[in-house]
Amino acid sequence: MTSAALAALKVHGGRVDLAALAYPDAPRPWIDLSTGINPVPYPIPPLPPECFSRLPLAAELDQLCAAAAAAYGLPRGAVLLPAPGSEIAIRLAPRVLAAHGVKVGILTPTYSSHAAAWRAAGAQVHELAALPDARAGLAALVIVNPNNPDGRAFDAAALxxxxQRWCAAGxxxxxxxxxxxxxPKLSLLHEPALPRGVVVLRxxxxxxxxxxxxxxxxxxxxxxxxxxxxxxxDWAASGPACAIATRALRDDSxxxxxGRRLAADRLRLDATLATAGLTxxxxxxxxxxxxxxxGRDLVDAFARxxxxxxxxxxxxxxxxxGLPVDEAAWRRLAQACAMLITAPTASEAAV
Structure with a gap:
């Protein structure tokens, strides 16, 4: 395992293919806990063949946006536009907002693609630990709410x-x-109005x-x-994406x-990792x-x-x-934690 390979696994989550190459002797199948993606996805319904063979109809895109507005909320005077993944929207935001040469603040630590996108667009990025005053010399501000990776959150009414103050200052x-x-109660999309100058990504x-x-x-x-x-x-969402997402967003049950399962699994995750001394x-x-x-390198330890x-x-x-997908994955995580307990710490290994 080279230091370069280990560093590559710390850039983004989801690089299980790189991990498998770097650790050829690790047990299979790999368990990917490196993302914040629900491991039990919405069940894909049977899809009509025509959603693959033709472009999405305007009515289908309208239905998708209406389903999203009903699920997320939508302030008066605002619109929801589909995008081929929120990552694309993150990359486009600085270009839409004319970022070249401006100063942008980003509440950090947070998802690194935001800073990368603004720098690529020619902006001066300033990392912030708290909300700035509206009089600060910044043209734009980026907030992830709730934040990735620490879960920092701002109340919707306060945000x-x-x-309102920030955008009123231009x-x-x-x-x-x-x-x-x-x-969901954190979302600005539940507020009565969305000021001009605000972009919300979902x-x-x-x-x-x-x-x-x-x-x-x-x-x-x-x-x-x-x-x-x-x-x-005109077609920022594919036909299959329209069909699947419209149904998923309407499935209240x-x-x-x-939501209940994820909350219970998160508590179980805390308890499982506490057995290995993680806080x-x-x-x-x-x-x-x-x-x-x-002082242990846990990326390396768990990858093994x-x-x-x-x-x-x-x-x-x-x-x-992230969360394990099933009982077999939970058992392997618990076993890895048990092995971690018996492994020497960095200070003990150095003696």
């Missing part, structure tokens, strides 16, 4: 009031709500476990929608049952952030057991764990 605000499905892939569908949504005031429509184009220090019901004060987790180069003592 809405901040957005500034722009991007709020990434990719994980808000498990904490992701279908996390809660519904359909990351491969590549579908997200951009919510903006209708008067701000033109540039987004121009960049996203599955949504309620899944919970944040997260959401889709993932947990844990601290290991013994065929389990991929998410490490962070900027916080080497902290690790993000």
């Amino acid at each position: 809405s009031a901040f957005a 500034k722009q605000l991007v709020v990434d709500e990719a994980f808000a499905d498990v904490r 992701s279908l892939g996390k809660f519904f476990g359909l990351a491969g569908l590549r579908l997200g949504f951009v919510a903006v005031d209708a008067r701000d929608a033109g540039p987004w429509r121009d960049l996203l184009g 599955w949504i309620t049952t899944t 919970a220090c944040g997260g959401t019901d889709l993932f947990g952030l844990y601290e290991d004060r013994d 057991a065929g389990i991929l987790i998410r490490g962070f180069s900027h916080s080497p003592q902290r690790y993000r764990f």
Whole structure:
């Protein structure tokens, strides 16, 4: 296992193919706990063949957006636009908001693609630990709510009031709500109004476990929608994505049952990892952030057991764990934790 290969596993979650190459002797099948994606996805219904053979109809796209508005909420005067994954929306936001040369604040630590996207667009990125004053010399601000990886959250009413002040000063605000499905009351889309200059991003892939569908949504005031429509184009969602997502977003029973299961599994995850000496220090019901004060490289330790987790180069003592998919995966996680207890810590190994 080279240091370069180990570092590559700490850039993004979901790189189970790289992990398998780097650890050829690890047990199979690999268990991927490195993302915050629901491991039990929404069941794919039978799809009509024509959704693969023709472009989505305008009525189908309208039905998709209506289902999303009913599920997420939608302030008066705002619109929801489908996007081929919220990652694309993150990359487009700086270009829509004319980022070149401007100063943008990003509440950190958070999902690294936001800073990468703004830097690629020529912006000056300033990492912030708290909400700035509206008089700060920033043209834009990015907030992930609830935050990835630590679960930091802002109350919707308080954040809405901040957005009003911020945008009244001629500034722009991007709020990434990719994980808000498990904490819907945090969403700005439940507020009465969405100020001009606010962009809210939603992701279908996390809660519904359909990351491969590549579908997200951009919510903006209708008067701000033109540039987004121009960049996203006429068919930002595929026919299969429209059919599956419309049904999933309308399935209130599955949504309620899944929310309860995820909450219970998160508590189980905390308890399981506590047996290995890990301390919970944040997260959401889709993932947990844990601290290991013994100085062990847990990405390496769990990978040797065929389990991929998410490490962070900027916080080497902290690790993000997603949820196991079934009882077999829970047992293997518990076994890996038991083996970790008997392994020497970094200080003991150095003696």
